[in-house]
Amino acid sequence: MEQFMKLSPEEKEKALDAIRNMKFPIYDGCMLPKLDPLMANTEKHMESVRNFESKESDILLCTFGKSGTHWVHEIASMILKGEAEYSSTGKVDVMLEIADMDKLKDLPSPRFINTHFAFRHLPKKHVENGYKIIHVSRNPKDVMVSFYHHALNDPFAACAEEDFPGTWSDYIQDMCENRHNFYGGFINYEREWEEAKKTKAVTNVHSAFYEDLKKNPVAEITRLAAFLNKDLSTQLIQEIADKCSFKNLADATISGKKGEDLIPMFSRNKKNFIFRKGTTGDWKNWFTVAQNEMFDQMLERGFEGSDLKFTYELN
Template structure:
């Protein structure tokens, strides 16, 4: 069923039904309720793992709310060599959400994206050392941003479990990793860091959301070098300008990137992908006690892992 093709009344009924459904679970990870996963979770996830990657494929790996749409637009511009906005939604090349047969037949180079845990991404891509871009963000801002996203996205909320509930409910849930969507952010990062440390995965360009905020042109230059693309300083500055939070939001809302369909499915009829695009908003949400609890979790989960986060700019 194509929810977008329904009348507004029928669409709301269908979305309400989706919101109530529990999350599908695969290999201990809760997953968003994308149609291919809901149709046959095991089959779709195994098909992703066994996907026939090509040497020219570029795989963007991020946990939700780490700047996926932002980096996707930046990289798309780098690949095309100029600062024109790209049409179409990244969902069309998002492994857990798209039709894998159509993706398999897409022309090279394919720019693919996923939020899936490291152990679930295409084995051939990892084993053959094809290009991967990994973007991370400080966990406190991820928690706040994901909470606001989940509350509006029917694919990541669950009425039957009253999830996400209040902020207090949610942050306690995240610390205990109960609703561990994509395995949870702590596990997500730990798994990637272990894979890089042990050289299980190579040819990875690691970037931080906060570095892109602070030094966008320099980070765009690093990405371009990784992708073997020669860009002039002016083009890189133009990409940084076009992909500033305000300009990218305006381009999405105005239709410069094609029709913005997310307000049609959002609980409050807004685009839940974009909120503030800032660093440090977590301070407006965490109480002193919650911050202390979260710091203890971080210390426990990332023990022995050399990860340094930026919590304010």
């Protein structure tokens, strides 16, 4: 990052183009983003993640990409601090995909870490010892739309050489065929979590849905605070809900209230690609009837026998 910041605007664009043309790292059948530790030595970094020395006080936030990770990370951070004040550090600083694992181990407790890695790739000690995990899910159609716009602008999640994400039509066909299967693909990711919960391979986990948090933020924040063993006042929970509404959190990030917003520096359109709409049901503006039918068939096959139910629009 420091080296990148020193480059001229022309040199920065050249460096970003070079990233866009790099191929994605692959590990255990999962395509991963083009982040430095994963690009330098994928096997080594993934092994260091699996062998990370978790502590009982650690909390791990696990989501498939574009399922509200930044949002829930900010909410939980406020709960842990016991105050409705924005954190000056973002979730990227403590994200297993990109963090320096040696520096991560020296952070003070409680360490609040996050990742999109598949369940089987999580730190073994954390899972086996039953340390706290927050798992958030979102309906796959809104996830697809949100990730499409993210990948259009994020050089670490796009590949010009492979023409990914391409047009919306190209992209949704790609997703249905699971060709660019980030983190193993949505279905595999959520099925693995479902199986882990059923078989008690994971025990101390707080499960939440993006749509429930949108519809009933106070109730969901109260439930999360109880899981984190934090007794917060009704007033503070309401303040956290207000500060972490999509509009207020996006404004705080983009305006600099949470610290300097570096995302536009990497973005193709020079805007923050983390926050777009934050709504439920925007997929209806993107899926054609035929695409929706194709996607539904894919979901039906992939979730056959599953008890998972997703909410695709809010009343």
